Amino acid sequence: MTAKLEHTNLTVSDPDATAAWMGDVFGWKIRWSGPAIDEGYSVHVGGPGDYLALYRPRSAPHAGESSYGLIGGLNHLGVIVDDLDAAEARVKAAGFTPHNYADYKPGRRFYFRDADGIEFELVQYDD
Incomplete structure (x- = not known):
């Protein structure tokens, strides 16, 4: 069996703005946008076979510290x-x-x- 990564979901402060710079830098396209889990909002940006899901929760997200010292950190x-x-x-x-x-x-x-x-x-x- 061979597995392929389809998407990763990231919490960002502004999914639309993040998708815009990703389009400019990487040439990616918005595949979908709309309501998401827990009254949040998501934008899916990428290519035809893989993408990033850019998620903003209902409440304003806050920035954390470096993830290199956190189990499960990105x-x-x-x-x-x-x-x-x-x-x-x-x-x-x-x-x-x-x-x-x-x-x-x-x-x-x-x-x-x-x-x-x-x-x-x-x-x-x-x-």
Whole structure:
């Protein structure tokens, strides 16, 4: 049996704004939006076979500390891109600051945090 990740659900402060920058940076499309669990609101953004569910609860969410010390914490999301330099330019245009650059076998990468403090790793693999 082979399994494939279909989606991940993240709590964010503004699902529409997060989906907008993801569209600009990653080229993802909104697949669905509407009411969600516990009177919240969600936007599903991604491609035809996988996506991120961006959830906002009824009450305003609050930011936490680094998740690296929490059991069950989300440490970062990795996204493969075809052109890391072009992706970096789009990340900067969206107002985010790239950091922690590295070249390694089999590719190159950098990280950035979005407005909610969620860390993303962008990676371009060598063929």
